[in-house]
Amino acid sequence: MTTPVVLFTADSRDFDGYTWHCAPTTYLEAVLAVSGGMPLILSAFGPRLDLDAVLDRVDGVVATGSKSNVHPSHYGVTATEAMGPYDEVRDATSLPLIRRTIERGIPLLCICRGLQELNVALGGTLASDVQDLPDRMDHRHPDVADMDGKFAIRHGVTIAAGGCLGRIVDGEIQVNSLHRQAVARLSDRLAVEATAPDGTIEAVSVKGAAGFTLGVQWHPEYWATTDGPSKAILQSFGAAIAAAAAKR
Numbered sequence: 208m209t210t211p212v213v214l215f216t217a218d219s220r221d222f223d224g225y226t227w228h229c230a231p232t233t234y235l236e237a238v239l240a241v242s243g244g245m246p247l248i249l250s251a252f253g254p255r256l257d258l259d260a261v262l263d264r265v266d267g268v269v270a271t272g273s274k275s276n277v278h279p280s281h282y283g284v285t286a287t288e289a290m291g292p293y294d295e296v297r298d299a300t301s302l303p304l305i306r307r308t309i310e311r312g313i314p315l316l317c318i319c320r321g322l323q324e325l326n327v328a329l330g331g332t333l334a335s336d337v338q339d340l341p342d343r344m345d346h347r348h349p350d351v352a353d354m355d356g357k358f359a360i361r362h363g364v365t366i367a368a369g370g371c372l373g374r375i376v377d378g379e380i381q382v383n384s385l386h387r388q389a390v391a392r393l394s395d396r397l398a399v400e401a402t403a404p405d406g407t408i409e410a411v412s413v414k415g416a417a418g419f420t421l422g423v424q425w426h427p428e429y430w431a432t433t434d435g436p437s438k439a440i441l442q443s444f445g446a447a448i449a450a451a452a453a454k455r
Contacts, residue, residue, distance in 0.1 A: 210243070211351050211452040212245050212254045212452070213267040213269055213448060214247055214265045214454045216230065216271055216300065217251045217300070218275065218294055219294055219297055224226060231271060237432075237441050238444075240431070241431045241432060242448060243448075244266070247265070249300065251296045254299065256300065259311075262311055266315075267306065267314040268305075269315075269318070269323065270304075270305060270315070270316070273294065273320040275292050276294075276323070276333075276388055277327050282332040290335045298324075309418075312418040312453055314418050315418070316421055316444045318422075319386055320412070322424050325413075328396065329396045329413070330392075333388050335388050338393055347386065355450065359383060360381045363382070364379065364380060364384075364402060364409045365378075365401060367401065367402075369418075370398060372401055372421060380436040382423075382425035383402070383430070384409060385426070390407075393411070395416065396413055397411040397412065398411060398413075400421070419443070423440065
């Protein structure tokens with residue numbers, strides 16, 4: 208059987224006189240080791256890319272998390288420095304990529320910034336610094352140096368029964384969400400799949416999507432081999448990309 212090929216969104220980073228198009232290893236490793244997919248990173252060249260030519264050759268797409276935030280101009284809000292940092296090159300690539308992936312029914316997994324991109328791509332809006340809003344938790348990562356501490360599983364989410372995520376895990380699970388932005392107005396095309404105790408939307412799916420389409424605000428990729436719910440999400444994505452590969 209052909210190994211499924213999975214496309215990853217890329218951040219744009221300036222380092223040592225070069226501009227790099229890159230994605231964190233944790234996402235690539237999780238898909239390779241748990242989902243059974245072959246990871247490829249899509250360069251962030253925006254409208255210069257022929258997205259259909261790329262999507263013709265892949266069996267799934269992952270929109271990764273990032274330190275950067277979606278530029279507020281994409282959801283009708285005036286940008287401020289405090290709402291950054293931004294990566295407009297990534298926005299110009301990932302937002303149309305997400306829309307086209309959904310249109311074509313290709314399996315799509317959106318994580319952290321990826322969930323926020325999914326909501327914006329389909330017409331929703333974002334809230335910045337949710338920890339400053341009334342009655343909200345602080346969803347940012349702990350101020351610790353080690354990565355395991357930063358990505359520690361630390362609060363529960365309630366899973367909506369019968370949805371895309373509810374068919375993978377159910378009831379309440381513990382997650383490692385670490386974010387300062389979140390969904391404000393949910394896109395009309397999205398359904399809520401999980402919420403935090405403070406009401407923050409932590410997972411969504413696309414209503415009527417032809418293929419597996421799930422967005423989570425937390426980071427299942429980090430503990431994909433050791434945490435049960437995280438592993439189940441990556442395995443479910445793996446089943447979807449395997450089925451797509453078998454048809455291609």
